[in-house]
Amino acid sequence: MEEDKRATILVTNDDGIDAPGLRALVHSLVATNLFKIQVCAPDSEKSAVSHSITWLHPIAAKQVHIDGTTAFAVSGTPADCTSLGVSKALFPTVPDLVVSGINKGSNCGYHIVYSGTVAGAREAFFNGIPAISVSYDWVKGKSNVHDFTLAAQACIPIISAVLVEIKNQSFPQRCFLNIDVPNNAANHKGYKLTKQGNSIVRMGWKQVTSETEERKMSSDMTNIDTETPKDTCTSSVSSEQLLFAREVRGYVLDHEDTDHKSLQEGYITVTPLAALSPAEVDCQAYFREWLQSVTELPSSSAL
Incomplete structure (x- = not known):
């Protein structure tokens, strides 16, 4: 039998393995026949759990059927799912790329800190594996389940391009990507590189x-x-x-050219992230001078 040389993508999320966003992403990826798809996602909704992990007790993994994939529902958090999925304890190989999503709701600005979806990608980054988190700007009364498929299809060119960079060993190792798709996914204005704001x-x-x-x-x-x-x-x-x-x-809300503002303008925002956001430059300057004055004070033992 000829060896399957397709790239392997691990898919996770925080809305749960039955969430329409994850199913739309998986089905869209499978339909290309370009990738091997593994799924390791929470067995129930784990929204806004940030980067919490399970530490004090084991987690359970149950195999479920999703066409074209090998899939497991896991009792842990999104970070747990990614960690388990890339560990070779559940799957025989380490994935080439982890994609977390598609989340029901945008993840821009400071909400990135709360997001379990982003944490699923960040955990892969911690393990040295390229990763992408994907969210759709769901608006109650305007959005419908089919929009997740439109969002997935809009992101496949980015996913494919990232895998080319991975194959060429040119994908940056110091970041992962956070993607937000606008509400009107069918008529988006294209991809736009943005920075995390403070919305x-x-x-x-x-x-x-x-x-x-x-x-x-x-x-x-x-x-x-x-x-x-x-x-x-x-x-x-x-x-x-x-x-x-x-x-x-x-x-x-942001008034500068950041992720949230660009998303509301109709762009698919692509925001490189690292483990933690560095402090602003003016804070560095302030504390540089402040710390010098602190070291000049007498120690507590001398008081």
């Missing part, structure tokens, strides 16, 4: 009377109706406990 949804807290009173928050920190988890048990809440749910209090 964020300002959150507050509201006291509620039951666990089902308020809608859940999606991983892009906006209100999206989702089903209440089946294992939610409001009767377990003690009368002595106070319940609080997050609510949106306002928005901080």
Whole structure:
């Protein structure tokens, strides 16, 4: 039998293995017949868990059927899924590329810190494997499930181009890519290289009377109706406990040429990220002078 020389892509996400965004991405990649696809994704929604990992107990992996792939649903976080998927403990080979998504909701600005989708790609970066996170700017009342397929198809040229760079050993090892697809995916304005901005949804807290009173928050920190988890048990809440749910209090938007602003203008934004964002240059300058003054103060033992 002739050896399969196609590149291997590991797909994960934070919305769960049954999420339409992941299924659209996987089906679009499989349809090209250009790649070998492995899937290792959470068995339930893990939105906004950031880069949390499971440490104190084992995680479970169950094989599931997705046409054209080898797929597992995992009880852990997105970072767990990537870590397990690239470890050779679950699959016999290390993937050439990890793609995390497609997330239901954008991941721009400071929301990148909260995002489990971005964490799925970042974990691959930690392991020295090229990675891409992909999110779609879902807007309630305007978006529909078919838009995930449009978003996936719009990103395949980037995925293919990245794999060419990987094969040529020219893909930068000091970053991974975060891609956001605009709401009107069918009429996007093209790809645009952007930088992470500081846009964020300002959150507050509201006291509620039951666990089902308020809608859940999606991983892009906006209100999206989702089903209440089946294992939610409001009767377990003690009368002595106070319940609080997050609510949106306002928005901080970028006015500079950043990821969020370009996304809202209709571009597919491509933002290189590293493990952590460095402090702004003016902060470096301030603390450089500040630290000099600190070292001149007497030590606590001398007081």
